[in-house]
Amino acid sequence: PLHRRESNENEPEGLTFYHMDLYESKERLEIFPDALAGKGDAALGKTSEESTELGEEFPSSDQDGYNLEKEVDELTKLYGLDEDKEIENELLGGNIATAGILESKKTPADKEAQDELHNPASSSEELKSCGRKDEQSIQPNSEEEAADIYCATCKIPIRAFDKLFGNHKDHEVTQLANAVKSAKEEIHKNMCKLEEQIAQMENFAGHLEEIFITVEENFGRQEQNFEMHYNEVMQTLAQRYEEAAEALGEGKKQKLETLYGQLVSCGESLDTCKELMETTQELCKDKEKADFIKAAVAMIDRLGEYFKKDLDLELSTQPDFEDSVIDFSAIQQLMDAINTIPAPSAPVINPQAPNSATGTSVRVCWGLFSDDTVEFYQLYYKQVSDDTPSEEQAAPSPPIVKRKESRSCENAALVCWESGNMNPVDSYTVELSKLTNEENGDIITESIVGIPNCEALIQLQPGQSYLISVRAVNVGGPSERSEPVSVHTTGTYFYLNEDTAHPLLSVLEDGLTIACSEIENPECDLPFHDNSFTRCIAILGSMIPFQGKHYWEVEVDENMEYRVGVAFENTHRHGYLGANSSSWCMRHIVTPARHKYEFLHSGTTPDIRITIPPKRIGILLDYHNWKLSFFNLDIAQHLYTFNTHFQHYVHPCFALEKPGFLRIRNGIAMPTSLTLL
Structure with missing residues (x-):
């Protein structure tokens, strides 16, 4: 209800309005300082008893020490508005006698209500109607007026006026700058979490890719193991081999499909995480405070929902395969009649160590690099x-x-x-x-x-x-x-075995340059040797029978088509390098669209694009770590690495697919720049 009092001669002219909510419960007055709240309690008690009487007098701003201007000053300091003179003037209303109403913003309905309150003949119904109009007129428009504080309860920016007299009187508020700072801190924490999750998922994705390679390698080892056990067995064992190989292939397929599904899921989570990061970074750009806090609140809620989801960073399958046990009981007699274990290769006597011989004894050491099965050694001396x-x-x-x-x-x-x-x-x-x-x-x-x-x-x-x-x-x-x-001993030295060369391939006088002057039908009317290549215009180097790392280089022309790599001694002479399981090579061909590079083993190659054609290729053979690596020496770029278990010593191999020259450099140390790759 609105109250009216008659003006006296000693009091200022005009009518003083008090907001209707000030005469409600005690809790509504808790927004005022303690001293003021005490006065409000007294006034509240009196109002509750005599609120039905019109014409009741209220104390003026000078009575009982009550000072409205001081109260407004305390409120502006309390909510951090002491530097905003515009808001202070709004609260003071340009006249200390008016509490919270700007004279300049009064509507015609407000002025009419004031005139009626000064007229004793006004009816109670008119006063109530005027009070309702006045209450509506003093409600601020949050969309038109600039927000200056932040309501933590509603999570939106509001005007201080709404906290004092609007719908946010009971809500928890804070300064808008503090709310912006708090939101930025929260977003920064979430960005740190996103960065950590991005790093974890990228590492896990890389780990999944390594597991893919490991599965392929383990499958290759298992396949070779099956081949070694079954290749020299008669046709009776062929069916068993096919069944075992098929089961192994199904196991490989299942593992790869499981890992692929997990990799796809990880990629989707990674994309979502990166999208959240980009959106958050865009949000942190300079914007209006009100727009920023609205978007920040929505982003924080979205990030909170995202972080509730658990990340699946555990492998869904293991890369290892179970060793298959072959039942030979049904064909044991056939197996006993076949010499399945070849004779071992000859041991190599190690150099005599100093002080290893006495007048009656000598210490002899030897080595054997192969997978031969050896039961015992026999030592002969004379x-x-x-x-x-x-x-x-x-x-x-x-x-x-x-x-x-x-x-x-x-x-x-x-x-x-x-x-x-x-x-x-x-x-x-x-x-x-x-x-x-x-x-x-x-x-x-x-x-x-x-x-x-x-x-x-x-x-x-x-x-x-x-x-x-x-x-x-x-x-x-x-x-x-x-x-x-x-x-x-400055590097690895080897020679080219001319008896393995295709008839179209010639070795020049330096012994390390091969040339092909013309390309004919490689299989027609040519003088082939028993050990030479017949289809691939290739040649083998001498075997490298030393453990450790070995390095050599090949000089090529960017328009030359060639194959370079390593191969076993028994690699197929009627096939192409890289097309079988006994050779590994890098191949370059020129297509109308681009230079095409392949890294071939068993006829397959990974999907790799090389944009700068190398003119000097570095080849690193590492027996100990089971790796064969290729490098572009012009720009110190790692091209590709085969990861495979060399069960025997290998030969360097070289081939030309078009007329040209290919020069080999060996006996050199690996450049230090490649050790950093």
Whole structure:
């Protein structure tokens, strides 16, 4: 209800309006300071008893020490509005005698209500109607007026006027700047969570891709295992092999489908997370405070719903395959009649270590790099006479070292020779001469004795040059030294095996450049050798029989079509390099649209695009880590890596598919720039 009082001579003219909500419950007055709230309680009690009487007098702003201007000042300071003179004037209304009504914004209905209140003849109904109009006229328009505080209950910006006299009197409010700061802090925390989840999902996606590769590798190993067990078995075992291979393929298919589904799900979550990040970043750009806080509240709710979802970062399947157990009981007799285990390869005698021999004993070590099954070794030895020639038997003639069959790497050399005479030979002695001081001509010579075969794998020091010669020994004494062969341990050295070359392929005088002058039908009217390639215009290098890392380079023309890589000794001569399971290679062909690069093994290649054609290709063979890597040396770019278990030593291999030249560089160390890739 509205109340009216008659004006006195000592009081200012005009009518003072008090908002109707000030005469309601005690809780509505809690927005005022404590001192003011006390006065409000007294006034509230009086009002509740005498509110039905019109004409009742209320104390003026000067009575009982009540000061409306001071009260408004305290309220503006309380809500952080003390610097906003416009809002202060609005609250003061340009006249201390009016509480919260701007004279300039009064509607005609307000002025009519005021005139009627000054007229004693006004009826009570008119006053009530005027009060309702006045209440409607003083309600602020939040859309037209600028917001200056933030309602935490409704989560929207409002005007201070709404907190004092509107629908937000009982709500919790704060300064708009504080609300913006709090929202930004909340968004920043959510952005940090998003960044963390993006990193986790990217790492998990990378891990899933690695698992894909691991599944392929494990499948390849299992397939090779099946082939090794079944290839030499008669037709009776063929059906068993097909069943086992099919079951393994189904297992592979199931694992890949499961992993692919999880990878797709992870990708969708990653896209959603990135979209939220982009939207959040766009939201944080400079905007109007009111627009920002509205969008921020909606974004925070959306982020909260997103973070309620649990991330599935556990593998849905394992990359390993269960070893299949083959039941040979039904064909045991057939298996016993077949020699399924080949004879092992010959062991390689290691160099004699210093102080390994005494007057009555000698310590002998050897190695075997293969998957041969060995039950035991037999050691043979024979006493060698002194250097005095025997009258009964002549000493042998010097051996002949096979230069092109000798190979070396950074820490070892394989030297091969032949006897070269008719005299019997009991063993061979290899002599090493190393130049330690070039200025003074100091040479250290070492000997390795008791070598039974015509080859020796010798451990050497890296970065050195050696002269190696061989003596043949029998009961008649040692022979003269062979012609020495020069060995350098600056890198991996190998030669090209011309007996494996396709007839259209020629090796130039330097021994490391291949050329093809014309391309004819590779299979017609050409003088093929028993060990040469017949379809692929290719050649093999000598085998690399050393553990560790080996590096060489190939110089090519960007318009040349070629294949480079490695292959086993028994790779198919009637097929193409990379088309079978015994060769790995990088292939380049020129199409009308682009340069096409493939990394072939068993006829398959990954989907890889290379935009800059390499002119120098680096090839790194790592037996220890089961890797074969290719690099573009012009820009120090890693192109591709095969991850495979080499069960045997491999040969470098090279092929041309169009007329051209291809030059090989070996015996060099791997560039330091590639170690960082």
